[in-house]
Amino acid sequence: MIDSSKKQLNVKDRVTIYEVAKVAGVSLATVSRVINNHPNVTEKTKMAVKAAIARLGYKPSALAQGLANSRSTNIGIMIPSTGYAYVSNMLDGMIDIAKIYGYVTSIFITKRTKEDAAQVIESLIKSHVDGAVIYDDELGTDEIRSIQNYHIPLIVIGHDMSGDSLGSIIIEYKDPVMDVVKEHMLAGNDDVYVLDIVNEGKMVDDIRNGLSDFAEANGKHINLLRFNDSYGLVYAGMKEFFQTHRKGYFVAPRDSLAAAIVNAAIESGLRVPEDVEVLAEIGSKYSYIIRPQISSFSIDMFKVGSIAVRMLTKLLKDASSLKEKTFRIRAKYNKRETTR
Amino acid sequence: MIDSSKKQLNVKDRVTIYEVAKVAGVSLATVSRVINNHPNVTEKTKMAVKAAIARLGYKPSALAQGLANSRSTNIGIMIPSTGYAYVSNMLDGMIDIAKIYGYVTSIFITKRTKEDAAQVIESLIKSHVDGAVIYDDELGTDEIRSIQNYHIPLIVIGHDMSGDSLGSIIIEYKDPVMDVVKEHMLAGNDDVYVLDIVNEGKMVDDIRNGLSDFAEANGKHINLLRFNDSYGLVYAGMKEFFQTHRKGYFVAPRDSLAAAIVNAAIESGLRVPEDVEVLAEIGSKYSYIIRPQISSFSIDMFKVGSIAVRMLTKLLKDASSLKEKTFRIRAKYNKRETTR
DNA sequence: CTGTTAGCGCGTTCAT
DNA sequence: ATGAACGCGCTAACAG
Numbered sequence: 001m002i003d004s005s006k007k008q009l010n011v012k013d014r015v016t017i018y019e020v021a022k023v024a025g026v027s028l029a030t031v032s033r034v035i036n037n038h039p040n041v042t043e044k045t046k047m048a049v050k051a052a053i054a055r056l057g058y059k060p061s062a063l064a065q066g067l068a069n070s071r072s073t074n075i076g077i078m079i080p081s082t083g084y085a086y087v088s089n090m091l092d093g094m095i096d097i098a099k100i101y102g103y104v105t106s107i108f109i110t111k112r113t114k115e116d117a118a119q120v121i122e123s124l125i126k127s128h129v130d131g132a133v134i135y136d137d138e139l140g141t142d143e144i145r146s147i148q149n150y151h152i153p154l155i156v157i158g159h160d161m162s163g164d165s166l167g168s169i170i171i172e173y174k175d176p177v178m179d180v181v182k183e184h185m186l187a188g189n190d191d192v193y194v195l196d197i198v199n200e201g202k203m204v205d206d207i208r209n210g211l212s213d214f215a216e217a218n219g220k221h222i223n224l225l226r227f228n229d230s231y232g233l234v235y236a237g238m239k240e241f242f243q244t245h246r247k248g249y250f251v252a253p254r255d256s257l258a259a260a261i262v263n264a265a266i267e268s269g270l271r272v273p274e275d276v277e278v279l280a281e282i283g284s285k286y287s288y289i290i291r292p293q294i295s296s297f298s299i300d301m302f303k304v305g306s307i308a309v310r311m312l313t314k315l316l317k318d319a320s321s322l323k324e325k326t327f328r329i330r331a332k333y334n335k336r337e338t339t340r
Numbered sequence: 341m342i343d344s345s346k347k348q349l350n351v352k353d354r355v356t357i358y359e360v361a362k363v364a365g366v367s368l369a370t371v372s373r374v375i376n377n378h379p380n381v382t383e384k385t386k387m388a389v390k391a392a393i394a395r396l397g398y399k400p401s402a403l404a405q406g407l408a409n410s411r412s413t414n415i416g417i418m419i420p421s422t423g424y425a426y427v428s429n430m431l432d433g434m435i436d437i438a439k440i441y442g443y444v445t446s447i448f449i450t451k452r453t454k455e456d457a458a459q460v461i462e463s464l465i466k467s468h469v470d471g472a473v474i475y476d477d478e479l480g481t482d483e484i485r486s487i488q489n490y491h492i493p494l495i496v497i498g499h500d501m502s503g504d505s506l507g508s509i510i511i512e513y514k515d516p517v518m519d520v521v522k523e524h525m526l527a528g529n530d531d532v533y534v535l536d537i538v539n540e541g542k543m544v545d546d547i548r549n550g551l552s553d554f555a556e557a558n559g560k561h562i563n564l565l566r567f568n569d570s571y572g573l574v575y576a577g578m579k580e581f582f583q584t585h586r587k588g589y590f591v592a593p594r595d596s597l598a599a600a601i602v603n604a605a606i607e608s609g610l611r612v613p614e615d616v617e618v619l620a621e622i623g624s625k626y627s628y629i630i631r632p633q634i635s636s637f638s639i640d641m642f643k644v645g646s647i648a649v650r651m652l653t654k655l656l657k658d659a660s661s662l663k664e665k666t667f668r669i670r671a672k673y674n675k676r677e678t679t680r
Numbered sequence: 681c682t683g684t685t686a687g688c689g690c691g692t693t694c695a696t
Numbered sequence: 697a698t699g700a701a702c703g704c705g706c707t708a709a710c711a712g
Contacts, residue, residue: 014410016489016705027683040681057489063412063468063704066403067688070354074446074467082430088361088428092421093448103469106414106446108369109435127404127444149397150354178706216471232631259629267630286626289599367699372691380697407704492684496685 015058034062039272057101062104075130076124076152077106079138080201084254085284087135087300091155093305094133101313103130110197111134112193117143125150131316133157133308136184137201147278153315155308157277158203162326167243167311167320169304172330173208176297177251177281180210180333184221186275195234195261196239203254207281223248231260238264247275249339255280255287259275260296278338299331341568364392375400402444404406414490416464416472418448418479422539424594425624427643429473430497431644436564440544441653443470450476452539457483465490470583473497473648477541493655498543500668505659507643507651512670514547516637517591517621520673521551523616524540524589525560533602534565535574535592546595546622552593563588571600578604587615589679595620595627598634602678618678632677639671 011218017035021028026045033041034049052058065071075098082088085164090106098105106127108120113160117139124147129155134144141161153165161168185192192215194208208224215222225241227234236253238261247270252258258280265276272278279286283296305329312323345636357375361368367628373381374389392398406412415438422428431447438445446467448460464472464487471493474484484496485503493505500612501508525532532555534548548564565581567574572594578601587610592598598620603614612618612632620627623636643652654662 015706017639018705028706029684029708030682033682036707042681045682059462059465059490061407061468061705062466063406064401064688065707067401067407068705068707069689070688072403081423082428082435083432085425085428088422088425088431091428092423092449095422095447100450104446104448106444107435108444109432109439122399123444125399126402128401150399185429231625256625256629263629285571285596286629289596289626290602290630291603354689357691367697369692370697373698376691378708382684382697385697401689404704408689408691446702463694600692 003260014061016099017058017060019223020052020056021057023085024049040305042180050057065176066162066182072103072128072130072322073103074106074127074129075309075316076106076108076111076127076129076130077105078120078124078134078136078261080136081111084111085286086282086284086299087159090135090301090305090308091167092231093302093307094309095305096302097306097309097313101309103309103313110138112138112201120272121147121326125173131155131312135232135308136178153312153319155315157304157308160326165315167322167325168317169308169311170326170328171203171280171299171304173297173299174204174210174326176331176333177207177279178210178214180251180279181251185215185218190220190251191248192220193223193225193248193250193312195250195256195257196226196287197229197253198254210283216256225250228299229257231256235264242268242276246270249277249279251279251281254282255284255290258296259286259290262292262294277340283334287334288336295334295339297333299329304329344361352597354394354401357398357400358672360389360396360398361394363396364389379424412468412470414446414450414469415649415656416446416468416469418460418464418472418474418476420450420452420478425626426639427624430475430641430645430648432444433642433647434616435645436638436642437646437649438651441649442471443649443653452476452478452541461487465492471495471652473652475648476606478545493652493659495646495652495655500666503654504521507655507662507665507667509648509651510666510668511543511639511644512668513543513621513637513639514550514600516618516671516673517547518550518554520619521591522554525555525558530560531561531588533563533565533588533590534568535590535597537569537593537597538566540593544621565590569597574600575604578649579608581606582610582616586610589617589619591609591619591621593620595623595624595630595634595636598636598678599626599630602630602632602634613678613680615678623674627674628676635674635676635679637671639674640667643667 014335017028017031021031022048031049036044058099095105108124110120133155135157156327157169160170234257250261258278261278262272270276280294280296283298287294287296356372357368361371364562371389374386419427435445448464450457450460464506473495495507497509500510552562574597590601598618601618602612605612610616620634621638623638627636
């Protein structure tokens with residue numbers, strides 16, 4: 001007696017279902033039934049088992065459970081780093097919902113290289129997740145398909161794909177952004193500068209290309225300003241730029257970068273938006289915290305994350321229960337003080 | 341032949357080590373040896389096995405591996421949501437290093453309630469992580485100790501704890517902040533207002549209390565301004581506040597909230613820092629992006645995250661290999677434009 | 681209602 | 697150098 005209570009504190013190894021069974025004086029099958037709320041267990045023995053569980057501090061091993069029913073109750077999330085607010089908001093939404101549905105979330109961060117993508121996919125498959133949601137600009141559709149070979153239900157964000165056990169969320173950023181810039185150009189302006197940030201991802205690249213194409217088709221020109229992804233670098237570069245250029249319409253991928261332009265302009269004696277106008281593609285709350293407030297586009301990424309995981313759980317429960325396999329959400333334009 | 345190649349594409353179930361063995365014409369023990377780079381395998385059979393693995397697209401199941409050697413190669417991360425930049429930066433650092441060491445990271449988000457904490461801990465233990473790093477203001481030391489009963493190596497961030505298989509990282513925020521505010525008070529000022537944000541966490545609470553105590557001991561007074569955690573709410577509240585109060589020294593937990601005060605002040609016709617001074621406890625890059633730039637304290641949270649996981653991996657490899665069980669990092673004060 | 685048994689996929693002795 | 701057999705902790709028939 002004394003021994004077992006001491007053992008309770010000093011267990012080296014995990015307490016197993018077997019020990020619980022022994023202490024409760026039943027077979028391990030009965031313990032399993034109690035754990036999983038199966039019917040057909042006397043209230044009395046149920047109590048005994050629960051008492052033993054509490055006394056031993058027993059927690060079933062998700063590993064063993066997973067192996068036994070080939071369900072890990074784990075979902076994978078592939079994202080390109082949580083460094084940006086919109087990504088971490090999305091992540092928050094995903095984890096939140098996953099938790100509600102009883103799933104643990106494993107995060108797989110992808111860098112911007114193909115080799116890394118392969119390694120991450122490998123890791124994802126090995127880890128035996130029940131399903132995954134992927135938000136990764138850099139990943140090609142074939143790589144995503146390759147995951148499907150392993151029959152892992154997938155929700156893909158940002159790619160227009162479909163298939164068995166595959167749902168997708170389309171984020172419509174390009175059109176809303178282009179509409180605004182087009183309008184500016186069509187009003188007779190040919191002063192558009194686009195911040196061309198290294199490794200910013202497919203979505204931003206698409207917008208840049210779309211804009212260039214449109215300009216060309218209309219006898220205009222898009223000026224590209226290439227920088228590495230850093231507020232400081234862009235700020236310094238623009239300070240220099242404004243020594244020789246005193247006006248323009250600038251498009252930046254994110255609001256922090258837009259702020260770099262705004263700050264550089266104002267500190268170069270220019271007026272915003274009279275001399276220089278600035279538009280941020282991806283806005284965050286800082287778009288309206290910063291003065292002047294930055295005109296930008298926004299999407300509720302927390303919601304995107306929630307929806308993604310909700311779709312996934314449906315897929316996991318019953319592949320046919322996911323009616324709408326594609327969800328579309330459109331960026332909203334918030335005109336503020338940095339554009340006219 | 342044709343059958344098996346078709347099967348490769350249509351496998352319903354996971355390809356197992358057993359199938360690989362069959363295809364390669366060896367026993368599963370040999371396959372296991374190849375997978376784990378064990379010696380004593382002929383180069384020839386090794387090739388055969390690798391070929392089979394490639395052909396079948398076999399990936400070992402981390403679940404089964406974990407069960408077999410009671411190591412899940414999974415580490416848990418407990419954090420209070422990735423909503424704030426400093427948390428997601430830390431998270432990034434953790435995942436980054438974990439990946440390098442071959443660990444998959446499972447995220448456990450804690451809300452600000454005891455019940456939730458219990459549930460999350462339960463989930464953490466069930467999930468069979470090899471170790472975990474915890475950054476959670478709200479968690480009590482006893483709750484953390486309870487995790488230790490399950491012999492899960494832990495790195496705790498923000499609590500000064502120690503013990504077997506337990507390391508900690510102390511973030512020194514309180515002293516640096518108090519030093520600055522004390523200096524202001526000791527200079528003869530009694531105009532300090534502290535933003536008292538609901539559910540902001542232990543660290544911020546500590547600072548608030550420390551400040552109050554200090555004030556009391558010096559015949560002064562700290563004014564508390566209580567708000568929910570929202571830029572909009574604080575901004576609106578401060579606009580109203582500045583209708584009747586035209587000066588003060590304000591301390592806010594984060595820079596976005598500090599910005600709310602700054603904006604409200606300026607738009608109320610007050611000058612910063614001449615009339616109102618503002619200090620943010622936790623700064624981010626926005627502290628220097630915003631104009632006027634916000635005086636704030638900062639810590640490289642990415643680094644904190646990296647170090648935490650690095651410490652954990654040492655603990656996992658060999659509990660005694662972690663020499664320094666406590667790592668201290670001190671917030672750095674960046675005096676900028678919102679204070680004199 | 682409860683116990684017995686056979687896997688889940690893999691690592692690891694122990695023989696050979 | 698390689699294979700057979702057992703165990704990791706748990707679930708799911710199948711008996712009783």
